[in-house]
Amino acid sequence: MLAISVFAIIFVSVAPFLWFGLLAFKPYIDITAVPPRIFPSHFSLEAMSSAIYKHDLFHYLKNSVIVAGTTTVLSVVIGTLAAYPLARISIKYKRTILLVILAAGMFPQIAIAGPIWRLLRDLGWLNTYHGLILPYLAFSLPITVWILAIFFSELPRELEEAAKIDGADLFQILRKIIVPLAAPGIFTAAILSFIACWNEFFFALLIMTRSDFQTLPVGIALFPGEHTMPWGEIAAASLVTTLPLVVFTLFFQKRIIAGLTSGAVKG
Incomplete structure (x- = not known):
């Protein structure tokens, strides 16, 4: 049964x-x-060919790779620099700070869409890569900091103390000891950030009104014409969009699970 x-x-x-x-x-x-x-x-291969050549699928794919890839790299670098002090330095109300950071990542996007759009318009950042990367970074950083802070707190302090005795400074300890040991957690934060940015639709539609900078979710949503619904092309484009993430996640599933379960079991 x-x-x-x-x-x-x-x-x-x-x-x-x-x-x-x-x-x-x-x-x-x-x-x-x-x-x-x-x-x-x-x-x-008619639908696949039409999606690639008629609807310029690879153009949208390039935009998604640029935006999601850049956001992921920045999120991991900034998140690592922010999470390490939170995990290692004794700060009053540390748990409250982490909860506030996590709550910021859960904030409804629609509630702040207007102010973000107006800010980007005033800066002249609408229809630019960095205009979309900035909001994505704001939403991906909280979960990245949360995951890495928990992961860093589980690493033994003795290794850092031994490195300090050998004359290593803080950045050398972080680069040569902490980051390699925390690779599963960093990889988990990176893949979650990348998937969230890759699939995001609302801000991509709001900020990118020109086809030159639109990402895959928006590009695929605009496939339908006035009187037609090209289901074959939409299916082909969705397959190209989804398959790399599925293969990537399956290939690195052990690292992802290790990162997500870090800190769940003591001892």
Whole structure:
């Protein structure tokens, strides 16, 4: 009974992805067939080719890589520099500070969309990469600092004390000892930040009104025309968008789990 329940849950979760994956390789006649055909009569690259060349999918892909990649790097670097003192230095109300940082990351985006848009407009940063990276960084930093602060606090202090005796300064300790030991936590924070930025739609739509700078979620949402719904092209673009993240996450799942479970068990 348990096996059947697990199989049913997996099927319900995976079925939509399998359907869209097959849809990306169906000819147009199969996509519009009534009743719907689960499997294509023959595999076709028409939808994939149209998504790439007609809708310029790789252009949106490049924008997403630039924005999500830059935000992730900045979030990890700044988050590491902020989390290490919180984990190691005795600060009054440290737990309260961490809770406030985490609460800032949970703040509803719609509540601050207006002020952020106006600020970026006054700075002339609308339709620019850094105009989108800045809000993304503001939302990804809290969870990054939270994860890294917990991870750093679990590392043995004896290693740092031994390094100080050998004459290492604070940045050498951080770069040569703490960062390598905290690699699972840093990697977890990086992948969570990257996925959040990669999939984000609201601010990307609000800030990037020109197609030159629009990211994948916005670009795919604009595929439909006035009288048509190109399901094949949307499915193909979604497959290109999703597959790298799935493969990446599966490949590094042990590191991600190690980072997420850090600090859950003492001793």
